[in-house]
Amino acid sequence: MADGSYLAIDWGTTNRRIYLMDRAGTALEAERDDRGVLMLSVDDYPTEIDRLRARFGAIPIIAAGMVGSTRGWRDIPYVEAPAGIETLARAVICMPAADVWIVPGVSIVAPGRADVMRGEEVQVLGAARAGLAPADARFCQPGTHNKWIRVAGARIVDFSTAMTGELFALLRDHSVLAEMMRGPVTDGPAFRDGVEAGRGGGLLTALFGVRAGVLLGRLDRADAAAFASGLLIGADVAAQLAPGDVIHVLSGGTLGTLYTSAIELLGGVAVPVDAEAAFLAGIHLVKEMLDA
Amino acid sequence: MADGSYLAIDWGTTNRRIYLMDRAGTALEAERDDRGVLMLSVDDYPTEIDRLRARFGAIPIIAAGMVGSTRGWRDIPYVEAPAGIETLARAVICMPAADVWIVPGVSIVAPGRADVMRGEEVQVLGAARAGLAPADARFCQPGTHNKWIRVAGARIVDFSTAMTGELFALLRDHSVLAEMMRGPVTDGPAFRDGVEAGRGGGLLTALFGVRAGVLLGRLDRADAAAFASGLLIGADVAAQLAPGDVIHVLSGGTLGTLYTSAIELLGGVAVPVDAEAAFLAGIHLVKEMLDA
Numbered sequence: 001m002a003d004g005s006y007l008a009i010d011w012g013t014t015n016r017r018i019y020l021m022d023r024a025g026t027a028l029e030a031e032r033d034d035r036g037v038l039m040l041s042v043d044d045y046p047t048e049i050d051r052l053r054a055r056f057g058a059i060p061i062i063a064a065g066m067v068g069s070t071r072g073w074r075d076i077p078y079v080e081a082p083a084g085i086e087t088l089a090r091a092v093i094c095m096p097a098a099d100v101w102i103v104p105g106v107s108i109v110a111p112g113r114a115d116v117m118r119g120e121e122v123q124v125l126g127a128a129r130a131g132l133a134p135a136d137a138r139f140c141q142p143g144t145h146n147k148w149i150r151v152a153g154a155r156i157v158d159f160s161t162a163m164t165g166e167l168f169a170l171l172r173d174h175s176v177l178a179e180m181m182r183g184p185v186t187d188g189p190a191f192r193d194g195v196e197a198g199r200g201g202g203l204l205t206a207l208f209g210v211r212a213g214v215l216l217g218r219l220d221r222a223d224a225a226a227f228a229s230g231l232l233i234g235a236d237v238a239a240q241l242a243p244g245d246v247i248h249v250l251s252g253g254t255l256g257t258l259y260t261s262a263i264e265l266l267g268g269v270a271v272p273v274d275a276e277a278a279f280l281a282g283i284h285l286v287k288e289m290l291d292a
Numbered sequence: 293m294a295d296g297s298y299l300a301i302d303w304g305t306t307n308r309r310i311y312l313m314d315r316a317g318t319a320l321e322a323e324r325d326d327r328g329v330l331m332l333s334v335d336d337y338p339t340e341i342d343r344l345r346a347r348f349g350a351i352p353i354i355a356a357g358m359v360g361s362t363r364g365w366r367d368i369p370y371v372e373a374p375a376g377i378e379t380l381a382r383a384v385i386c387m388p389a390a391d392v393w394i395v396p397g398v399s400i401v402a403p404g405r406a407d408v409m410r411g412e413e414v415q416v417l418g419a420a421r422a423g424l425a426p427a428d429a430r431f432c433q434p435g436t437h438n439k440w441i442r443v444a445g446a447r448i449v450d451f452s453t454a455m456t457g458e459l460f461a462l463l464r465d466h467s468v469l470a471e472m473m474r475g476p477v478t479d480g481p482a483f484r485d486g487v488e489a490g491r492g493g494g495l496l497t498a499l500f501g502v503r504a505g506v507l508l509g510r511l512d513r514a515d516a517a518a519f520a521s522g523l524l525i526g527a528d529v530a531a532q533l534a535p536g537d538v539i540h541v542l543s544g545g546t547l548g549t550l551y552t553s554a555i556e557l558l559g560g561v562a563v564p565v566d567a568e569a570a571f572l573a574g575i576h577l578v579k580e581m582l583d584a
Contacts, residue, residue, distance in 0.1 A: 059488060070507070078508075107508055113497075114511075116503045123482045145468075145500060161504070162496035163467070170462040172567045175455070201493055204454035204524070205407075212453070215362070216370075216399055219406075232496070234362065239494045240582065276380075 006060040007052060008283040011067035011175050013144060014118055017276075020056060025284030030276075037065075038073040045073040049097045063288055064103040064279075065119030068093070078107035085125040085282060089289035098188070101215075104287055106156055115161050123250050126282020127273050128154040129235040133248045139273070140247045140263070142255040144169070156183055164236045168229055171207065177254050180214050181225040186256065187261045190223035194230020195262045199238035206231050213225045233262045243267035250275045298352040300342060300575040303359035304328050304411055306438060312348060312391020315578030322568075329364040337365040341389045354579055356395040356571075357411030360385070369409055370399035373479055376447040377417040377574060381581035387583075395578055407452050412439045415542050418448040419565050427539045431557070432532075432539045434547040436461070456528040457547070460521055465497065472506050473517040477546065479553045480516035486522020487554045490556070491530035498523050521525050525554045535559035542567045 004023025009016060013058040014036040020029040040048065044065075052061065068076035079091045083106045091104040105118035120141045127133040128151045141147040144166045147160040153199055172181040185191065210228050213219030217226060237259065241247070245268045249260050252275060260270040296315025296359050306328040312321040316425040319346055327340065329409060337359075344353065360368035372381045375398045383396040397410035412433045420443050425448040433439040436458050441451040464473040477483065504512030511519060529551065533539070538561045541552050552562040 051471040056360075107504070109508060113501050114508045115497075115501060116507055117506045148497075154447065159498045161500040163499045164496050166467055167459075167462075167499075170459075170466055173318060174462055174466050175458055203495055204406075204438075204450045204456050204459065204528050207438075207455045207459075209405050209407060210397070215408055216401060216406045218401060236496050239497065260581065278518045 002242070005078055006062060006287060007056055007060065008287070009063040009067070010119060010283075011063045011065045011072070011120075011278050012069075013066045017279075018047060018052070018151055019280060021287070024164050024288075025280065026097060027280055032192045037067055037069065042073060048096055049100055050191060058099075060099045060101065060287075062092070062101045062103065062283060062290070064122045064283060068102040068104060069118055073102070076102050076104045081106050081108040081159070082152075082157045083121065083125075083244050084153075084154045085129055085285045086124065087155075088288060089286045092286060093202070097187075101290065103271060108159060108246070110158075114158070115159055117149075117159060117161065117218070118149055118164045119151065120250075122282035122286070123278040124149050124156060124276055124281070124282075125154065125260045126285065127248070127250065127278035129285055130281035131283065132273050132278050133271070137248050138245065139250055139285070140258045140259055141209060141275075143251070146236060146259075162236045162239075165233050167278065171227065176225070176227065177207070177210055180211065180221055181228060183225045185226045185229045185258070187257050188226060190220070190226040190259065191230040191258065192265060193241040194227040195228075195234035195265050196230075198231035198234025199266055201235070205229065230262070233258055234266070235242065237262045237268075238264050241268045245269070246271060248273045250278060252276075298416075298579060299348055300579070301353065301355040301357075301359070302411060302470070302571050302575075303355045303357045303364070304415075305330055305358045305363075309571075310344070311572060313551070313572070313576065314556060315382070315442060317490075317572065317579075319572055326369075326564070327438045329358045329361065330358070334365060338389055341392055344384075352391045352393065352579075354393045354395065354575055354582070356396040356414045356575060360396060361399045361410055361472070366394070368394050370397045372396050373400040373451070373549035374411065374444075374449045375417075376445075376582060377421055377577045379447075380413060380417065381578045382446060384578060384582060393582065395575070398451070402450075405452070409439055409451060409453065412441065412542075414574035415567055415570040416441050416443055416574075417446065418572070418577065419540070419542065419570035421577055422570070422573035423561070424565050424570050424573065428579065429540050430537065431542055432551055433542045433567075434551045438528060453529075454528045456524050460524050463520060464517065469503055469520065472503065472513055473520060475514040475517045477518045477521045477550070479549050480518060482512070483522040483550065483556060484553065486524035487529070487557050488522075489569045490523035490526025491521075491558055493527070495505060495523065507578040521550065522554070525550055527556070529558050531553045533558050533560045537561070538563060540565045542570060544568075
């Protein structure tokens, strides 16, 4: 047990990813489940830790993400941007269960706006420090709450969050568009038409246009979800992007593909970054700093 | 029963307003209930009509609104804009229950967009024909789906619909902002700050800023709902308004106040129009044309 191994957990809103790490920062095992913070109450966390210890032994656990939020185990104070990986490591909080550490999120307050992140900071700073992306770069981290992050000198210096993914889910699950949004969302012509339509602003009217388009036979019902996704992602990307901007996209899966497509349609250059490798690089740097 | 009286029904998504009308178009009785189309299945309508007949006698019934939609009693084809009150009257559909008439909605198809309305057309054309507003005017009809309507020569020539009200409800009831949006929405400083913040675009990030602002103590939790409402209405109005534009606002109640405030904050002139009087004027014109 004193071999330097530990558990790194990317503990988000809906998912949890658990990595058994060796002392060199290599993931020996990885698994993913749905025991995100929405599934758990405050009192569930000690039990969760006991289960992990029963399986993996009494090794340190270091977690990042929404586990450290008002909705998670405990509200860990944000560190303020600009923030580097050392800033995070200095503000890690030890939880009552022995040897469980939670990495803080990052906040920013600028004139007229305020923003917060939890979890993305480990990925972005891990990427910038491990050479997965330049130390000066812009990142897009697609998800329920899409993050746009600017890193300079391997420190987070600015960021903003768009409710793009959550709005899509609300529209698909609860809105007047819901029954029309049963089709797949892929990077096809309907999605791309949506991106073009969404780039120009007027999102509130463009969204209702999905319903009208289907009712009037101008939009195929099977394409409505992809078109609506394009509208939202197009509006999101257009608000951030100038032609020629290089954006490092931290996401695998469909969402990463959709954002990459929208960024390129709108004149930017999208560079993929392995989000998991970035998280592991970042969390291992924090762990090393804790041990130092 | 042959005295020319009839029932006029503004039969919407969530509410139903029933007016007992005399032959001159005066409402003798008025009531409002929650038996909108969302409360009813297709098979419920004949029973609803029987109940109305039992109370009011075997007089004609003329209804407008979502009752004539895919979610209502029967999908009545839209008439295409440009559309005047005569256009509506010619396309009224008689339902199987004797002497029940449903007024069609209006559709528009323009390059790159399509839109539909059901119910607002009776109000707007009623207002324009009865002198409640000029025959050439722009209207705003706040509601779950806010309508912006351009009337020329007392005909609807263009319109678009914004999902403003529905998005507000989705965010308040189902989103990550929900627990923060328990405060009142009034035309106060928080709403007006939201309008100013919403006018500049970037709605997707501004909405997440509500959460971040509360978490970081920059926005009072009690003000969050009003601020979010301001963001949405500000974005909606800003997309439609040029300075000096005169907008006729067809709505009483809080929403009318909020839109009036936002229109004036953003440099427009808001003119109130009594929405109920406009509906009654419009539906009575349709009734007269049916009888002629």
